[in-house]
Amino acid sequence: MTVNPDPPSPSPVSRTRIEPASGDWSRLRFDDPAPLRETPPRLQQWGLRAAIALAAVIVLTMILERQALSEWLWPDTRAQVLREQAAQALAQGRLSAADGRGARELYEAALALDPDRNDARAGLARVGLAALDQAEAAIAGGRFDQARERLTLARELATPRDRVEPLARKLREREAAHAGLDGVIAAAAAARAQGRLDGGPDAALPLYQRVLELQPQHNAALEGRDDTLADLLQQARAALQRGELARGAQGVQRVQAADAGHADLPDALTQLETLVERRRRDSERALQRGRLEQAAAGFQDLLAVHPEDEAARRGLIAVAEAHAARSERYAADFRLAQAEAEWARARALAVDAPAVASARQHLERARESRKRLHQEPPAVRRQSLHRLLAEAAAAEQRGDLLTPPGDSAYDKLRAAQAIAPQDPAVRAAAARLLPAARRCFERELSGNRLSRAGECLAARRTLEGGGTAVREAAVRLAQRWVAVGDERLGAGELRAARAAVDAAHALDAAAPGLAELAARVRSAEAASN
Structure with missing residues (x-):
């Protein structure tokens, strides 16, 4: 009996592939522990589309830029x-x-x-x-x-x-x-003889310079230019001696630009700087004394000589602020024409100064108030005037000269001035209140209550005007603010120090020590940022 042997075991290399029935994938088995997964057809399509789009973008970019x-x-x-x-x-x-x-x-x-x-x-x-x-x-x-x-x-x-x-x-x-340089030299000599030294292409100096540009060692041109520069310096020094700072400086600077090594230039420069410092002192003194036109002219001359002169620029702003303060006082008295003129002067000197904008607002409010008053019947205005004067007198009897706000004798008088600033009764009331305002200022200043002293000073300006006494009081108050600012800065209180500097500057831009304090405050503020 023949017995069939057992079928041979499958070789480890050779494996029988089992094809499952169509659609019957559940029987499929893999011996590998991590079977490979096929990429879904949808992802293959998207990948192909992205590759085509990227290639198109690259080709289009290179075509547009014409770069191979x-x-x-x-x-x-x-x-x-x-x-x-x-x-x-x-x-x-x-x-x-x-x-x-x-x-x-x-x-x-x-x-x-x-x-x-x-x-x-x-x-x-x-x-x-x-x-x-x-x-x-x-x-x-x-x-x-x-x-x-x-x-x-x-x-x-x-x-x-x-x-x-x-x-x-x-x-x-x-x-x-x-x-034809000989002709140019002759024309330059003729221009110098006629006094036409500079200022046009046919003047002596430009003609000599034209020759020297072509022949730097031309003796006649060198000598002619040197003599012309000497004439210009002589004219400039004469202008400086007459106090014409801007004109003299222009001549000296022209010579310096043409020949910085001219023998007569050092003396002229020394004379110029001496006059500059003198003009600076005179301008600051004029500002302190309320001579605003003189101060403005002086500061403008200084800026014409040295456009980067920050002290002169601050002085000019201070003059503008003084004109703005005058405008506000005139507006408070309903002297609108004078207020308009002072505001225009302030704006011409420093159009961007905050005080100029504030003065403009005061002027507009005064115009509106005057317009409303004129719309009232005369009898009503007269009744209002009598009532305000009576209330001012009552407040004066109570001792409420400057306080409380709105009900003080000063506030009632301001309202009466809005109706009839030139009325004899209004002027008499102002004369009675003025001594009280002066005493108020001295009392508050001696007590170092500087903000309150500033209010009393504002009342003095309204009642007294911008005379010498008021300006001197402003200088004293500004110096006190400088001292307070120095103390606050030393204590590290930058905000209080800045407020003190601003208050002093509004009162007297040329107050002793103010410029130095302002510079220190700016440095401290910059370091703290």
Whole structure:
């Protein structure tokens, strides 16, 4: 009996593949622990679309920029193209062009792309030498402007000086011969004899300078210019002696610009600076004394000499603020024409100063109040005037001279002044209140209640006007604010120190020590930010 042997065991290498029935994937088994998963068809489609879109964007970008794919991938190819284009431009004589297509610009672009290669540097050197060739041809042809441009290009490209300077000298000589320098010298001498030293192209100094630009060592031009500058300095020093600071400074500065080594210049500069300091002191003193027109003129002269003079600029702003304060006082008395004039002066000096804007608002409010008063019948206005004067007298009897706000004798008087500022009864009431306002100021100042002292001072201005006594009181109060500001700054209270500086500046911009304190406060504020 023959027994069939057992079927052989499957080889570990050879495996029987089992094909499941269609759709019956549940029987499928894998021996690998981490079977591979096929990418879903939808993801394959999206990936293909993204790749196509990316390729389209790249191709479109390169088409729009007209840049070859090889240049985009290999920048050295672009540098080589630029060098070839530059060599072609050089061969055609296009050394430089504003549109970037000149030999110089192309070589510089190639050098920027590939700084390690010397080809572009050597090309720039050839451009410089070609510029000298073109300059020499332009000189021979009498095209002096073109020759100057080519020499400038050669210098910018660091062409050797021993090649550039002989051509530059030749250009000056040819220009001089072409211009007829003897005629220019004669015209300059005639202008100097006629007193036309400067101020126009046919004046002596510009003519001599034109010759010296062409021939720097021309003896007649050098001597003529030196004599002309001496004449200008003499005129400038005479103007300084007459106190004409701006005119004298203009002459001295003109000479300094033409020849900073002129022998007579140091003495003139010393005289100028002496007058500048004197004018500064006079202007500050005029401001303190209320001579606003004189102070403004002085500060404007200082700025004409030194436009960066911050002290003079602050002084001019202080004059504007003083005019603005006058405008407010006139507006409070319904003297609208005078208020308008003072506001216009303030605005002309410092249009952006806050005090100028505030004065404008006071003026507008006064106009509106006057308009409303004029719309009332005269009998009603008279009744209102009598009532306000009676209330002012009652407040004065109670001792409520400046307080409480709105019900004080001072406030009632201000309202009466709005109705009839020139009425004898109103003037008499103001005269009675003035001594109280003065006593109030002295009392509050001695008690170091500076804000209250400022209120009393404002009342004095309204009742007394802007006389010498009021200005002196303002100076005293400003100095006290400076002392307070110095103390607050030492204690590290920057906000209080800044408030003290602002209060002092509003009272007297030239108060002793104010400028130094303001500078220290600014430094401290900057350090704290």
